[in-house]
Amino acid sequence: MSELNKHSTTGRMSRIGLALAIAATLSACASTTANNPADPFEGYNRAMFKFNDTVDTYALKPAATAYKTVLPSFVQTGVGNFFGNLSDAWSAVNNLLQGKGEKGLQDIARVGMNTTFGIFGLIDFASPAGIPKHNEDFGQTLGWYGVQSGPYLMLPLLGPSTVRDTVALPADIAGDPWRYKEPVSVRNIGTATRVVDKRASLLDATNLMEAAALDRYEFIRDGFLQARESKVFDGDLSRSKKNKNDSSSLDSGHDDLKQAPMTADVAPEATAVVPAPVELVTSGSNTVAAQAKPQE
Numbered sequence: 001m002s003e004l005n006k007h008s009t010t011g012r013m014s015r016i017g018l019a020l021a022i023a024a025t026l027s028a029c030a031s032t033t034a035n036n037p038a039d040p041f042e043g044y045n046r047a048m049f050k051f052n053d054t055v056d057t058y059a060l061k062p063a064a065t066a067y068k069t070v071l072p073s074f075v076q077t078g079v080g081n082f083f084g085n086l087s088d089a090w091s092a093v094n095n096l097l098q099g100k101g102e103k104g105l106q107d108i109a110r111v112g113m114n115t116t117f118g119i120f121g122l123i124d125f126a127s128p129a130g131i132p133k134h135n136e137d138f139g140q141t142l143g144w145y146g147v148q149s150g151p152y153l154m155l156p157l158l159g160p161s162t163v164r165d166t167v168a169l170p171a172d173i174a175g176d177p178w179r180y181k182e183p184v185s186v187r188n189i190g191t192a193t194r195v196v197d198k199r200a201s202l203l204d205a206t207n208l209m210e211a212a213a214l215d216r217y218e219f220i221r222d223g224f225l226q227a228r229e230s231k232v233f234d235g236d237l238s239r240s241k242k243n244k245n246d247s248s249s250l251d252s253g254h255d256d257l258k259q260a261p262m263t264a265d266v267a268p269e270a271t272a273v274v275p276a277p278v279e280l281v282t283s284g285s286n287t288v289a290a291q292a293k294p295q296e
Contacts, residue, residue, distance in 0.1 A: 064196050083197070089111050143229075
């Protein structure tokens with residue numbers, strides 16, 4: 001009987017120990033994610049960031065380095081122009097959806113000029129002619145109409161995003177003209193070339209980021225969130241703040257009935273750790289930082 005009690009006690013202690021270990025792990029995750037309210041899934045995001053970084057280190061970056069070394073610069077420029085011309089078509093749709101008629105017409109003019117005179121977009125005639133390039137997507141369209149970004153997400157192979165932009169991703173994929181290219185073998189080769197070309201164009205920025213950032217995950221996250229918000233509102237921070245205030249006032253009306261007011265020791269919303277706007281460009285499995293160009 002005593003032997004039975006001994007085994008029972010040992011079993012209970014083992015279960016208690018396992019429960020304490022799980023609780024400690026969850027507590028550690030909670031303490032980590034509490035540092036930034038915009039990143040409640042930081043534990044998952046950091047793991048996915050590590051996975052993406054590994055794929056980039058052993059696959060994408062070496063391919064991009066070879067691509068940049070072997071191919072002449074005019075070929076690389078032509079590849080970038082070709083796929084940039086395709087993206088202008090979807091940008092035009094989103095500008096028009098946002099009610100930005102002038103910018104939408106500029107995007108349409110870019111596609112027409114570069115496709116006709118630029119050999120299907122290989123040469124960019126529109127930019128020297130004074131027709132600015134815009135980079136709009138459906139996530140920005142949702143944000144323009146007040147849809148909040150939601151928590152930060154690091155997507156496998158695709159890099160940084162938010163809940164709003166992840167929901168918008170299927171529309172962005174459907175709006176890419178290259179998606180409908182036949183045969184499939186040509187489409188796949190073009191997609192791989194597109195990814196490698198983008199990664200090659202950002203090699204220098206990657207090296208600079210790796211040398212400068214103490215915590216690359218935080219650097220990329222904070223820079224992405226700052227740049228993304230700026231893009232949604234075309235750099236108009238006053239409109240961004242107004243949108244946040246309107247959302248906060250709606251939330252506070254419900255919170256007054258449900259919970260006590262927030263105390264002063266609640267962590268404020270995080271701001272970017274970089275002094276200037278940072279554009280985070282996802283290239284296949286890798287996300288790299290580069291200085292953002294002003295939005296036209």
